[in-house]
Amino acid sequence: MGSLEEFRQLGEGEIARLIAGLRRILATDSLLVEQEDLVPYECDGLTAYRQLPLLVALPTTEDQVVAVLKLCHELRVPVVARGAGTGLSGGATPVRHGVVLSLAKFMRILDIDPVARTARVQPGVRNLAISEAVAPYALYYAPDPSSQIACTIGGNVAENSGGVHCLKYGLTVHNVLRVRVALIDGTVVEIGSEGLDSPGYDLLALMIGSEGMLGVVLEATVKLTPKPQVAKVVMASFDDMTKAGNAVAAIIAAGIIPAGLEMMDKPATRAVEDFVHAGYDLDAEAILLAESDGTPEEVEEEIAAMKAVLEGAGARELRVSQSEAERLKFWAGRKAAFPAVGRITPDYLCMDGTIPRKHLAHVLIRIAELARQYDLRCANVFHAGDGNLHPLIMFDANKPGELERATEFGSRILELSVDVGGTITGEHGVGIEKVGQMCVQFSPEELDAFHALKAAFDPQGLLNPGKAVPTPRRCSEYRLTGSAGHGEGRAA
């Protein structure tokens, strides 16, 4: 976990100049300075860590965003961009002597071109709002994070968010064509284009997943995908985790790329069943959801093929959704897994490692051992198709020592992910949460390269400081207090 205290403190005079400057730029209700108004911004979805910012700016025009950035740049004040604050790694956690720049008021869909299959949107537009707005054209925006009712496209770009359909339809990086970005000094650049390729280095790939550290997204053009005619899901239950893991590999070995391929373990299934009553098999060790979409003929063919593979892999029960309502019901639990677990524990930490699928069973067994060792409960949901695990570590922050134990347990899971050849984060980002584990995954030279790259965009390090890329000092601390040096399996 990173400390956000190491940045320059502002003097009284500097703070006064900052506030006076911001008042000239922003309407009165667009600047929050009173503590009670700042509280809602003190954390994102990583609620275990809170920090009040100096103030919150809520501009309504691009000119205002640019002016705020210019002023902060001139006064050397850190800026943390913020969308809906649903991030799970503390990417939007404020910096004490910094400004939170909320893009929440940029909620307009500027243009929909059903023929070109693109939508041009402001950064504060919610992910689901795009799909809703383009539904009349039988199109949708494919990446569908479970938080899609709330999270913004600006946040999605910053995190390279995925969803339950990204094995087939890709991540944010595969579905965004262009962004307009304000750099920290207020320069506005267009990155990407409404064509498929742009000249020069692929800065779009760099911006996507950069956790608000390279620039502030002012606008995005996203790709829209034609809605498949039908979708159906097979729900398979297994009495053994290893069998379920092997079933995932078997589906892919059969040449099938399902539209979605998700798994839940027993504790997760029990938590969600109580919440959504979808009729899940409560005795199963693992439940697998495999979706097929396309033309009716194609879906029949693929569902039959997947059923055969799942039976062969030892599924003890198979159900195929018989209607759209039933399909949504099967998915409801998976999509509501985080809130469902939130109901049975005061607090939880959501891990996000990605591993080669073949290590699924091994990693889960090891997680269960760790749970016993740390004396904490853990429910597992995953994007099985792409090996992205979400162990949900349950704890009670009010009990002394539990947060520390939960955090340490989480660190061990992330190190394990790196050890088996995976990564500490598949889609939630590093933020402040995993900044220590970056020292496990990357060498000092690689971290240097990240710092140099950051400096190419933001030489003074004012945008979202302290996040995602640890300083060498942070790494030596982590190595002293955390554990492990480099994991194995650091192949390209």
Next chain:
Amino acid sequence: MSDISAQLIERIRAASSPLCIRGAGSKDFYGNAPQGEVLDTRGHTGIVAYEPTELFVTARGGTQLAEIEAALAAQGQYLPFEPPRFAPDSTIGGVVAAGLSGPRRASAGSVRDYVLGVRLVDGAARELVFGGQVMKNVAGYDVSRLIAGSLGTLGLILDVSLKVLPRPAAEATLRFELKQAAALDKLNRWAGQPLPIVASAWDAGVLTLRLAGARAAVEAAQQKLGADGTVDAGAFWDELRDQRTTFFAGDAPLWRLSVPSVAPVIDLPGATLIEWGGAQRWLRTDAPATTVRAAAAAVGGSAALYRAPAELKAAAGAFAPLPEPLAALQRRLKAAFDPRGILNPGRLYKEI
């Protein structure tokens, strides 16, 4: 299989003047003229890992594309971005560095969309690993995708991990006689429907479509598209992929325009070939570079001078000039990875 990474790193460390990173040299024509002492990657070969059920392959930069494609084909898999094979010995490092994708690009994605990770040696002779072999990875900035299309100006690709996919079960080719504007209109309308169109090409009044996917979906689409029947495409898609169709023959300057798929017919003298559902327009024209670039920019795209006599390329530059703030970012990125400016200088832009 041979690992000469230590030698390659040492060459870069010891270099005091520009190096020209080169595989088979099949893309020497692409970008601005190569310069510097050749650093040959062809001794650095071998598929390091290929796990069909994990959907990735990792290969050393000098490995031949043909070897990788053969290994994938043996498992019923392929590289969906279909990089052009300009020579039988083209290397995977060159494929990724050039970032050129083939006919399926509009539906399947580009080279960068399939890059999962790279191991590279940068201009400061540092060996760096970014990304990995897993499908999803957001730890740190996405440098591995940045490398795709960087034409060796940021680092030498020691090895690269690529996502692979199963080959579609069925394919079919359809042909329609259509004028250019009508073809563009149809392509965009079809692309808005859930049809398994994976590639398209309009050339000299004929639109050729490639369908691929589940057998049932391909058959249903044939009916829906109202073609009289499928045609035997023969080697057409392979020749298009490798840029060996008659359109590509001859000496007239060849431009590649990347534009929004809905951009209208671009009215310039010379022949046009359209791919990627309208988003890629090839042009054989003697029109001045400024005219071609202005026409592409006017519709929200850009124009690269793809193949042309050396003098023309030197004068016009291979790639469209960038607005200053973007150019400045690119210069600073170059300096971050290659502070001495010794890797393929000038290949992408004069100043990087």
